[in-house]
Amino acid sequence: MKSYRIVIGLLFFVLSTNTKAQQLSLKPLSFLGVATNLGGEYAYNGGGFELAYQQDVWKGRVLGGLEYRMVTWGNELGINLGYNMPFWTKGQWRASVSAQAQIGWALFYQKSLLIWGIECVPEIEWHSNKAFFATIGFGIRYSNCPAYENYGAITSVIDLPIKIGLGFYLNNKKRQNR
Amino acid sequence: MVGILILLVVNSCSYLPEEVDWINGVQVDERSNYISLKPTTGTRFKTGLLFYPGGLVDPHAYIPSLQGLAVEGYTIVILKVSANLAITNRNKAASYKVHFPEVEQWVLAGHSLGGVVSCMDIYDNPSEYVGAILMASYNDGSADLSDWDGAVLSLFGSEDRLATVESIRANEDLLPRGINIERLVDMPTSPTGGQTIYHQIDGGNHAQFGSYGAQSEDGTASITRAAQQTAIVNYIRSFFNANDWS
Numbered sequence: 001m002k003s004y005r006i007v008i009g010l011l012f013f014v015l016s017t018n019t020k021a022q023q024l025s026l027k028p029l030s031f032l033g034v035a036t037n038l039g040g041e042y043a044y045n046g047g048g049f050e051l052a053y054q055q056d057v058w059k060g061r062v063l064g065g066l067e068y069r070m071v072t073w074g075n076e077l078g079i080n081l082g083y084n085m086p087f088w089t090k091g092q093w094r095a096s097v098s099a100q101a102q103i104g105w106a107l108f109y110q111k112s113l114l115i116w117g118i119e120c121v122p123e124i125e126w127h128s129n130k131a132f133f134a135t136i137g138f139g140i141r142y143s144n145c146p147a148y149e150n151y152g153a154i155t156s157v158i159d160l161p162i163k164i165g166l167g168f169y170l171n172n173k174k175r176q177n178r
Numbered sequence: 179m180v181g182i183l184i185l186l187v188v189n190s191c192s193y194l195p196e197e198v199d200w201i202n203g204v205q206v207d208e209r210s211n212y213i214s215l216k217p218t219t220g221t222r223f224k225t226g227l228l229f230y231p232g233g234l235v236d237p238h239a240y241i242p243s244l245q246g247l248a249v250e251g252y253t254i255v256i257l258k259v260s261a262n263l264a265i266t267n268r269n270k271a272a273s274y275k276v277h278f279p280e281v282e283q284w285v286l287a288g289h290s291l292g293g294v295v296s297c298m299d300i301y302d303n304p305s306e307y308v309g310a311i312l313m314a315s316y317n318d319g320s321a322d323l324s325d326w327d328g329a330v331l332s333l334f335g336s337e338d339r340l341a342t343v344e345s346i347r348a349n350e351d352l353l354p355r356g357i358n359i360e361r362l363v364d365m366p367t368s369p370t371g372g373q374t375i376y377h378q379i380d381g382g383n384h385a386q387f388g389s390y391g392a393q394s395e396d397g398t399a400s401i402t403r404a405a406q407q408t409a410i411v412n413y414i415r416s417f418f419n420a421n422d423w424s
Contacts, residue, residue, distance in 0.1 A: 033210055043210030046260035068186050070261045072210055074236065075190040107191045108236075110391060151195050152238050153208040 023054040023061070025135065027165030029069060035158040036072070045159055046070025052080065054167075060085040063100060071106075072157055073148045076115050078104030084123070094125040098137070106145050117143035121163060137163040192262045193390035195239035203249040206241075212274055213237055213256045215248035225423035226253035226281035227311070227414075228271040230264040230292030232388065237262075239388040240289065246411040251424070253281050264288065264295040271299055272306050283423065287311035289387045290341060297321045297352075300328065308371075309421060311414060313387045314341040317352035330354055330374040331417040333410060335382025337397035343378065350374070365416040377413055382406040 031045040048069025054061040061084040068077055082100030089095070098121045105112035121139030144156040207214045216222065229244065231237045237256045244254045255274060260266040271286055286307045288296040293315025300307055301321030309329040316332070317323060323330070330353055334346050350356050353374040359365055365375065381401035385393040387410065389403065399406065418424070
């Protein structure tokens with residue numbers, strides 16, 4: 001219990017003393033499937049949500065977070081890591097593109113199966129005068145669950161993810177590098 | 179937020195299917211939205227079976243239970259549903275009928291939660307289906323089918339602790355009037371429209387309607403999975419024959 005408190009305390013210390021702008025965002029997700037390893041085919045692959053921490057690094061932001069989603073082999077939990085690069089900013093608006101890699105688990109009782117994926121999502125953000133921002137993105141993602149070949153024929157999918165969410169700044173370094 | 183995520187993860191694990199012992203004569207076509215089973219040779223009947231899997235069960239787990247019907251000539255379509263929960267894709271079955279133009283009439287079936295959703299679909303579109311098959315399932319009250327003129331077959335296991343015999347009996351009023359049969363030879367020989375045929379598989383449990391191992395909180399079966407699934411195919415075949423569905 002004591003070590004748990006120390007870790008939480010350290011986390012808050014790092015976040016509060018960090019000189020870079022940091023954000024936390026929550027994005028409900030929707031996935032339109034357009035192809036599988038068997039060929040092109042439209043299928044609604046379900047929804048999900050992403051909880052992401054972002055920190056300004058160089059001209060953009062490093063992204064890291066957790067994601068839960070539905071997919072053709074069931075449900076999965078992923079850990080995301082990526083980089084978001086702005087290509088246009090004006091007033092309260094910011095346009096950027098995020099590239100992320102994912103690794104995680106397809107959720108099954110008997111044994112979880114490894115999944116991985118990569119995605120590229122152009123996004124537009126609108127920043128309020130306070131510490132909040134809204135975001136919308138539409139991109140492309142490749143997901144793979146190699147071990148699922150022992151159970152079904154579809155082991156990889158290409159989706160067009162739609163992300164709509166809200167974020168807020170964790171410290172007062174807002175807009176330094178939006 | 180992290181708490182919600184943990185809850186989601188804990189409650190969204192599905193049961194993986196066990197290895198399929200394929201029988202000769204089945205043509206499998208897997209797509210993003212369904213798995214279809216058809217006979218490779220011989221007659222293809224004009225009656226098809228659309229099937230909703232049980233909650234949080236991988237759809238491939240029902241291939242062993244249903245492939246015996248495909249060999250005999252029936253088109254079987256096992257639907258894939260979001261999150262492996264049929265309730266998230268209510269009325270999905272009707273939208274996939276057009277993918278099988280050779281089939282002229284459909285029976286809608288489901289295991290457990292899949293059976294509940296089958297009843298909801300039929301309630302929404304009663305003329306889309308000529309019959310229904312409930313496996314370890316019952317109509318939960320959201321869709322009263324007591325006046326439906328389709329034929330219903332309800333199969334359940336005596337050792338099922340999830341869809342218990344008591345819960346199935348308690349919801350009989352929501353299905354067409356019932357007839358209990360104990361043996362295969364008791365199956366009516368004339369069409370059973372507007373009736374529900376109930377058969378208890380002695381020794382059967384909930385999980386052995388599919389092939390995905392033991393299910394949490396289920397009873398222990400006193401017959402093998404193969405025996406339970408043979409009974410399932412035999413009763414469905416006999417039900418189809420009674421209604422002249424070929």
